[in-house]
Amino acid sequence: MSQRPSRIGALLCTVACALAFAVGCIPLPDFYVPPDTLPDDPGDIVRTFPVLLNKQQTYRGTAVMYRSNDALDQPNVVTGTLYEPKEAWAGSGPRPLIAFAVGTQGVGDKCAPSQTLPTGSNYELGTIQALLNQGWAVAVTDYDKLGTPGDPTYIIKDAEAHAVLDMVRAVGNLTDTDVTADSPVGLWGYSQGGQASAAAAEIESTYAPELDIVGAVAGGVPSDLVKMTDWLNRPPGNDYFAVLTFAALGLDSAYPELDLSSYLNADGKLLFDAVHTTDNICLFDAITLLKGKTIEDFTTTNPLETVPAWQQRVAQQKLGSKVPQVPVFQFHGNIDQLVPYDQGTTLRDAWCAAGADVTFKDYPTDHFGGLVAGNNDGIAFMTARFAGTPSTLVVDSRCRRRGQ
Numbered sequence: 001m002s003q004r005p006s007r008i009g010a011l012l013c014t015v016a017c018a019l020a021f022a023v024g025c026i027p028l029p030d031f032y033v034p035p036d037t038l039p040d041d042p043g044d045i046v047r048t049f050p051v052l053l054n055k056q057q058t059y060r061g062t063a064v065m066y067r068s069n070d071a072l073d074q075p076n077v078v079t080g081t082l083y084e085p086k087e088a089w090a091g092s093g094p095r096p097l098i099a100f101a102v103g104t105q106g107v108g109d110k111c112a113p114s115q116t117l118p119t120g121s122n123y124e125l126g127t128i129q130a131l132l133n134q135g136w137a138v139a140v141t142d143y144d145k146l147g148t149p150g151d152p153t154y155i156i157k158d159a160e161a162h163a164v165l166d167m168v169r170a171v172g173n174l175t176d177t178d179v180t181a182d183s184p185v186g187l188w189g190y191s192q193g194g195q196a197s198a199a200a201a202e203i204e205s206t207y208a209p210e211l212d213i214v215g216a217v218a219g220g221v222p223s224d225l226v227k228m229t230d231w232l233n234r235p236p237g238n239d240y241f242a243v244l245t246f247a248a249l250g251l252d253s254a255y256p257e258l259d260l261s262s263y264l265n266a267d268g269k270l271l272f273d274a275v276h277t278t279d280n281i282c283l284f285d286a287i288t289l290l291k292g293k294t295i296e297d298f299t300t301t302n303p304l305e306t307v308p309a310w311q312q313r314v315a316q317q318k319l320g321s322k323v324p325q326v327p328v329f330q331f332h333g334n335i336d337q338l339v340p341y342d343q344g345t346t347l348r349d350a351w352c353a354a355g356a357d358v359t360f361k362d363y364p365t366d367h368f369g370g371l372v373a374g375n376n377d378g379i380a381f382m383t384a385r386f387a388g389t390p391s392t393l394v395v396d397s398r399c400r401r402r403g404q
């Protein structure tokens with residue numbers, strides 16, 4: 001008897017979403033097919049599709065396919081979604097925009113935020129709604145190859161940063177929206193999204209200098225993938241080894257010379273094949289499936305220990321060598337079991353030493369608690385940034401930009 005309500009609820013959700021196709025519950029499959037010829041410039045729009053948020057029409061939702069650049073600075077297309085409050089913006093100037101970078105979703109196309117946000121199954125839905133409740137618009141990229149063909153270039157910082165910033169450009173190219181090319185923009189992300197937000201903050205002044213980026217929120221940031229790899233692959237096996245398999249696929253997809261398949265044993269090839277025969281390998285299913293595994297369970301030789309090309313590409317993802325030109329609110333759970341606390345403090349220290357403006361706060365929580373722990377402070381920080389005033393948060397540490 002206890003299972004009956006959940007089955008009925010699931011059936012009702014399925015029916016409701018099927019009926020909502022007429023008004024754009026989720027984009028249709030053809031939406032994700034890249035055009036034969038790509039547009040000329042990053043941010044140029046290929047197509048749009050009206051969508052819902054959490055199976056409701058509370059907000060205006062528009063899925064967008066737009067031109068971007070991949071990790072090798074080659075033209076690609078990426079999909080994403082813009083959500084806007086229906087009420088007019090009550091503040092001064094144009095409506096502010098949050099460029100929202102999601103955390104780890106998975107490698108299946110059905111895991112793309114443009115698929116899961118309309119149906120209400122995305123675990124960051126609450127944060128996105130909290131941002132919308134401020135009257136801000138929220139633009140959520142799917143990242144490179146999540147939804148579109150190929151393996152997602154997961155945890156590849158340049159591809160992520162390009163996707164985030166070019167999503168902002170794409171929003172500026174939309175019509176029938178009160179977000180404009182002059183809207184002030186805040187970057188926001190946690191976990192993988194924290195890496196993406198941080199990476200975007202590091203390059204926005206050179207990659208997209210025309211955008212009015214006023215600040216960034218970056219939480220639970222995996223800032224050094226070399227150390228993260230050691231952490232996730234430590235014996236006798238890490239509960240979150242799935243994240244490392246996603247990273248291996250992402251590296252292989254971004255940098256074809258790495259040739260992941262040539263290092264796989266029989267079990268590794270079965271897993272590799274499974275990834276390419278289903279659209280539904282998302283985060284939490286993969287965590288359960290791969291709990292306690294190590295790289296050695298799936299390879300004939302560990303390329304991260306023996307192959308310089310792999311080592312170079314992993315090291316290339318490290319953050320901290322470029323200085324954000326906008327203020328950053330960075331936060332981390334001090335008992336984070338997935339992205340160790342020193343991943344956050346090391347990045348903070350590197351940025352501060354280079355003269356950045358960083359407000360840092362830790363919370364007594366693990367990685368999953370950190371997902372929402374920084375929301376209220378992040379909103380307060382971004383509210384000040386949109387108003388053009390310094391942050392007054394009570395925090396663990398703060399460094400100001402040199403000369404201020």
